[in-house]
Amino acid sequence: MQNTYRPKIKDxxxxxxxxxxxxxxxxFGVLLLLAMIDAVVPKTxxxxxxxxxxxxxxxxxxxxxxIFAGSPVASYVFGGEFLAQGVSLVAVxxxxxxxxxxxxxxxxxxxxxxxxxxxxxxxGISFLMSIMxxxxxxxxxxFL
Amino acid sequence: MTAIKAILVKLGDRWIFLAIAGAVYLIAAIxxxxxxxxxxxxFVALCVKILPVFVLVFALMFVCNFFLDAKKIMRFLGKESxxxxxxxxxxxxxxxxGPIYMWYxxxxxxxxxxxxxxxxxxxxxxxxxxxPLLPVMIYYxxxxxxxxxxxxxxxxxxxxxLFVEKxxxx
Numbered sequence: 001m002q003n004t005y006r007p008k009i010k011d012x013x014x015x016x017x018x019x020x021x022x023x024x025x026x027x028f029g030v031l032l033l034l035a036m037i038d039a040v041v042p043k044t045x046x047x048x049x050x051x052x053x054x055x056x057x058x059x060x061x062x063x064x065x066x067i068f069a070g071s072p073v074a075s076y077v078f079g080g081e082f083l084a085q086g087v088s089l090v091a092v093x094x095x096x097x098x099x100x101x102x103x104x105x106x107x108x109x110x111x112x113x114x115x116x117x118x119x120x121x122x123x124g125i126s127f128l129m130s131i132m133x134x135x136x137x138x139x140x141x142x143f144l
Numbered sequence: 145m146t147a148i149k150a151i152l153v154k155l156g157d158r159w160i161f162l163a164i165a166g167a168v169y170l171i172a173a174i175x176x177x178x179x180x181x182x183x184x185x186x187f188v189a190l191c192v193k194i195l196p197v198f199v200l201v202f203a204l205m206f207v208c209n210f211f212l213d214a215k216k217i218m219r220f221l222g223k224e225s226x227x228x229x230x231x232x233x234x235x236x237x238x239x240x241x242g243p244i245y246m247w248y249x250x251x252x253x254x255x256x257x258x259x260x261x262x263x264x265x266x267x268x269x270x271x272x273x274x275x276p277l278l279p280v281m282i283y284y285x286x287x288x289x290x291x292x293x294x295x296x297x298x299x300x301x302x303x304x305x306l307f308v309e310k311x312x313x314x
Binding site: 008009011012013015016019020022023025026027028029030031032033034035036038039040072073076077079080083089092093097100101103106108109110112113114115117118121122125126129132133134136137140141144 | 157158159161162164165166168169172179182183184186187189190191194202205206209210244245246248249250251252253255261264265268269271272274277280281284285288289292293296297300303304307308311312
């Protein structure tokens with residue numbers, strides 16, 4: 001039984017190592033870019049760009065969330081700060097959703113691994129859906 | 145010029161992407177050493193943070209390679225999978241952890257074995273639900289907001305997948 005599985009384990013391990021090795025440069029590239037953006041962009045920048053317009057702010061929120069990336073916790077903290085500064089809940093919801101579902105920095109990596117057409121379509125639709133879900137959430141909340 | 149082109153082709157897109165990221169740091173090193181230091185510190189912190197996810201993804205990829213072949217993938221996440229494929233990909237997305245880019249290689253692997261684009265997109269969208277971070281979300285935005293937004297994400301992940309499938313097929 002041991003002999004039956006050994007070649008399969010070896011083969012699976014080799015396959016995994018090969019796939020892992022192929023994506024390492026992409027992951028390190030993304031990490032390097034994310035770290036640089038985090039170092040360059042001051043934390044106050046995010047709140048500064050919101051206009052106060054209830055129609056445009058969700059769009060700005062989704063754009064910011066899509067461009068900048070990092071831990072989802074960071075988006076919640078930023079979102080909480082935005083709310084405290086008077087930014088609308090729709091804009092904040094679009095921001096935190098786009099933060100995790102849209103990735104401009106990761107787009108080259110996604111294109112390389114899953115295909116350019118797929119990456120562009122998925123990010124574009126996720127961007128629109130972050131605004132749509134933000135609106136739906138706030139509208140639903142208003143009925144509660 | 146031909147020699148450079150030959151080197152670039154030999155390196156492949158993945159290494160060129162890493163080289164471009166490295167070039168950004170080289171520029172920072174020339175013009176702003178403080179920025180370089182700050183970015184490098186963040187880079188190291190990020191690497192340390194995602195190390196456990198690296199191990200998890202490697203383990204999952206190994207398990208997938210061991211247990212799943214193209215035939216099984218086609219049955220669960222391929223053309224004939226139906227509703228089962230949606231639920232599987234959305235549940236896996238909700239339960240997955242770590243940064244989105246960590247999952248690209250595994251998904252690329254599964255795609256090569258027959259996983260449909262709609263399920264990959266649904267998986268990636270459902271990742272917006274972060275169960276371990278729910279207390280943080282509730283703390284900042286309240287329980288009703290957290291429940292409603294997460295329900296919408298789960299319900300509409302399939303819509304995201306359907307649109308992506310339609311566009312990538314056209």
